[in-house]
Amino acid sequence: MARAARLSGFPEWLPSDRIVEERVIDLLKHVFELNGFGAIHTRAMEPISALAKEGEIDKEVFAVSRLHGEQHDAKNPLGLHFDLTVPFARYVVEHAGHLAFPFKRYQIQPVWRGERPQDGRFREFIQADIDVVGEDSLPDHFEVEVPLVMAAAFDALRELGVPPVRILANDRRLIEGFARGAGLDDIPAVLRSIDKLDKIGEDAVARLLAEQAGADTRQQELCLALARIESPDAGFADEVVALGVSHPLLDEGLASLTRILEAAHRRAPGTVWAQLKIARGLDYYTGAVYETQLVGHEDLGSVASGGRYDALASNGKRTYPGVGMSVGVSRLMSRLVGADRMVAASRPVPTAVLVSVTDEDRRDESDRVAEVLRARGIPTDVAPAAAKFGKQIRYADRRGIPFVWFVDGETGHEVKDIRSGEQQTADPEVWAPAAEDLWPRVERVSAE
Amino acid sequence: MARAARLSGFPEWLPSDRIVEERVIDLLKHVFELNGFGAIHTRAMEPISALAKEGEIDKEVFAVSRLHGEQHDAKNPLGLHFDLTVPFARYVVEHAGHLAFPFKRYQIQPVWRGERPQDGRFREFIQADIDVVGEDSLPDHFEVEVPLVMAAAFDALRELGVPPVRILANDRRLIEGFARGAGLDDIPAVLRSIDKLDKIGEDAVARLLAEQAGADTRQQELCLALARIESPDAGFADEVVALGVSHPLLDEGLASLTRILEAAHRRAPGTVWAQLKIARGLDYYTGAVYETQLVGHEDLGSVASGGRYDALASNGKRTYPGVGMSVGVSRLMSRLVGADRMVAASRPVPTAVLVSVTDEDRRDESDRVAEVLRARGIPTDVAPAAAKFGKQIRYADRRGIPFVWFVDGETGHEVKDIRSGEQQTADPEVWAPAAEDLWPRVERVSAE
Structure with missing residues (x-):
């Protein structure tokens, strides 16, 4: 469930919705990389002089200063970037000698704007940008490629229940x-x-x-x-x-x-x-x-915007024309998990199996089972206390963990699917959950 | 290759080293999730009153203000978080009613400190935190679990060439x-x-x-x-x-x-x-x-620190004792890809295959081959211009792309491994690169 953060305009998600956001980001990254875009990450701050260049944008910038700053800080005041295009342009000029052009990069980071918060508009939000930048020239066909890569990225999100x-x-x-x-x-x-x-x-x-x-x-x-x-x-x-x-x-x-x-x-x-x-x-x-x-959510405004720019980046000698688009990840999230929730994670924790603990003195046995399952790629937690089994099962149930494991040196191991109640003997070296239970699923919430 | 950013204390990596950093982060996340830690992401800013609580830390805080701020902003000034523990504590108190305790979370984000930059110390750096927090009490065994999870996480990094x-x-x-x-x-x-x-x-x-x-x-x-x-x-x-x-x-x-x-x-x-x-x-x-x-790099200082805290988070009625550790990802990176480079990516782009273009009028044919390869999970780029094949091969070579694809409606498709020069006929619906060539590898740099 999404909860309004107390600082207006700074969205924060509960763990189950962060799973949705991470899945969105992972799918975007995957499609960007399949299309040859490499990741970069830039610092959060740029000189205000670079941020304020874009005319009216300066009123939206958050300025940054050291609480107990020294004199020299004042000469070159810094601000938080309000998009990822300006820092990318600076990065390209600064590192041009080490980059191969046309340079294709993606970048997924928060940006900050001092705007009045409103539906789908935040003061801190995550953007996912792709850009192709050339040195002195850039073939026109990239103006087709960029929107088609973006279309492919959104197409990948449809498996999560994101509309077309x-x-x-x-x-x-x-x-x-x-x-x-x-x-x-x-x-x-x-x-x-x-x-x-x-x-x-x-x-x-x-x-x-x-x-x-x-x-x-x-x-x-x-x-x-x-x-x-x-x-x-x-x-x-x-x-x-x-x-x-x-x-x-x-x-x-x-x-x-x-x-x-x-x-x-x-x-x-x-x-x-x-x-x-x-x-x-x-x-x-x-x-x-x-x-x-x-589609069907036109009122949200654009979820991915951009265009061709011929002169954003230049070092005086060379120019770096480019074309790019930027996904408003937080804006998209605000609709996916907002008041009319469209998408949800199947559980709020990564864990597929909770290994119960029979007795605190025998916690090591449970830890060993958990180690074996994890070594086999199965996300596993161990019960925090050797409480009555009913309480340990409720611990799993509250978190949506589908399986509870029982360790017993005499009768051997058993695993219970707490949804069906079915319980069976199991060997930690062999047993595995169904593929769809291994990690949390992110799925469309069915309309009621 | 790492390059010093022009703003001292704000590390930025070239694309090949961002691949290393992303791989480090992905492995940490994977181990944290295998151990039942769920992801959260908090806003970058907290009220300075909350950040300055910790005694001397206030001199290191970056204060934030809107360039054209309104009166009410001044009442509750904000600063950038200097660690992920303080925002996590605030998140726990704020969302306690929606969390299940003990609550295990990880969080990987930049933090900011106005310190004097030096080797391994930055003004903006990425931390990767795990914490377990209880409501009113927390079993002692988590003081064993947290360092062992951290040890498992570093163990996973050894496949990249990170020392023990x-x-x-x-x-x-x-x-x-x-x-x-x-x-x-x-x-x-x-x-x-x-x-x-x-x-x-x-x-x-x-x-x-x-x-x-x-x-x-x-x-x-x-x-x-x-x-x-x-x-x-x-x-x-x-x-x-x-x-x-x-x-x-x-x-x-x-x-x-x-x-x-x-x-x-x-x-x-x-x-x-x-x-x-x-x-x-x-x-x-x-x-x-x-x-x-x-081990062998003790001079770098601690790469993961933390401890048990009984009273960091409290809402007056309840307290939230916890235990956690924080990986200094940027500090670790500064050693892995710094002056005495230990680790490198096998290429600076995700791309495994460059599809060449015979003629601009036939770019569609190359695009179609690329689509087929991408649909099969193979990261593929298309040559930016229908230059001479030698030039297109150099385009791939400069980026470390191992394969160049030649499209010809008459003679069929061929793919060339530009490292060995070996060229063979290939069907885009069937051909695949060797598993180790599919994505960039991150590996230990052999000592010279």
Whole structure:
């Protein structure tokens, strides 16, 4: 069961739900590694000067200082990273001489934002990022590969009872070129306005476009018409063309997004949709942008987002263009184990077998049985006290441990499945639980 | 290869060494879970009031504040946790109604200390903790179980080339009872002095005992004589008794440590030693204390420490006594992959197979082969560009990827082991690499 932590915005799970979270993370890692992404882990802190670069983000940063700091600390103040992209960019520049490009990495760590907590939004949360970064250039096909790897990762999560996803793609150049072609110049204002569409609706976006981007009625309608376009394949392009706007950057974006949709449609039909209202808040994207909906849970917001960036990382001499996506693991968890629980672990402990203790003086016998079972890969606990067997069985029952082992030098060993009550003689060198009982299972909770 | 990060005290590893670290963590987790410890993950921040409780530790705490914080933030300032025990204690009290006691948990996360960085000491480092916590009481046998689980965990690490360990045990009551029996009352001063023995030597400790604990010559000599005692079994007790000091608390400590050494000696001879100079810095231990030496690397300091605490966690009505140990994962890593590298990954990427691309127009064919291999659990990458095959083979070679796959619709598929140069026809539905090539291996680096 999930419990609200006393510090708002800092989710912590009970042990049974941490099993769910670990399983989610393990499956993501496995798919990322199958696709050639290697793990890195970066420090939690970066210079605030590096974190604050991204315009408005600085208000969300947690600053860090030593309680009894020395003078020199103040010269280079540090903050906690608010995503894994900025530290990754720094890591790439710092270690470039020791990396082989294109460099494919994944990274699963907490990040921190000083935002007001709300449903699915936290002050500390775990992200799982994949990025491919090139040195000076990066082939376009990675803009197909990254969302398809992410789709494969979510596909792996379905065995846990996670709903299917739909990845939504757009291209920054497409929006920018369209806006410029329609006669609008304040592109950040256009992006910010369209980005609010799901939250505030078309009328309010039209007003924002007027107020902040100086759009007249025709321009507002063109932008809204663009934002309404979506398709499960490359069909979106004809609809854009039909709007009658033209600009070289629009052509570039259209061609690129078409390529992505065609390749995705060939390789994994129905997985990636073009949805032209996707804008993404962060400044650094320069090509494809992605969001990911959990089908049936669109209200949760995107569970995996990202895009192409051409100039995030640079050391002055070389640039490191990249494309990546980031899973909001904590956001996903908040839905999986939240108020309307969808997924649960079959027990809150790893333990499959509890070895009972007949007498404290004979604890060694129980410990020896446990050692044999563990050496054979069976997670085993020994009863904490030589209480009456009924109490030892209740100890197992409270924890969902399916088997209780009885040690007796005279009559030999017996093991009881406390769910069925079935008890049988057993040899610790040979007996094993059914495969599905060996470790906790993580499964969809059936609807009631 | 390890590289010094530009921010001193914040270790970051290159991808090949992160493979080592992940393998270390995976093996620790596996052994902890085999022994019935479940995972939890706590937030990185605690109220500074909770972190500063432990006397002198407050100077090491990193305080956290929102860059553009609001008034109410200042009322309850937060800091980054400096260990995993304090957050665990808070977690236990906060969630007690939802936990089953004795509660066995492990926790592997970074911790932060504002200390001056030095060899094996960092400002951000990963710890791996196990603790058993009872409600109001905790059976003594867990003081044997915890160091033996830790010994089993280090034993599992030996397959990676990690040297064997020796766990050193003492008991706080033994030292305190001995000091009181010898007529000394300022126990914290005695503990602090003895704790410095390895760093400053006997003469300096004698002076400290005189200056800070008011010890006369006889008392100094008694303390040093006690601190010299060590044994691989319960033999230490006779040596202590021979010193002629008596006190009820000393008897209690002697009996308890004897019980631990006897049980450990029966279950895993030679693993746990009594070493009576072990004092531990932190205030909260009340019984057994442990340190762990990497044999042949004693200069590194303890790689796993802990002890018994009776009153760390309490909600006023109930107390939660516990016993635990904490592995310094980053400290261990600093030796394994540091200047005198002991351990290395066989390649810096997960990938076992690189599928080459004959022509960009035929990239789909290569992608399809890769999908088939991945679906069969084989980590596979596709060449980033349809360059000359020599260049694609060098791409694999630079990353240590052992196999390159050639796709040809006419002549069929071939796979080349680029280490031997051997090339053979292959079916992606059937072919598999040798088991030892499937994932990167982590192995001892042979001495040169």
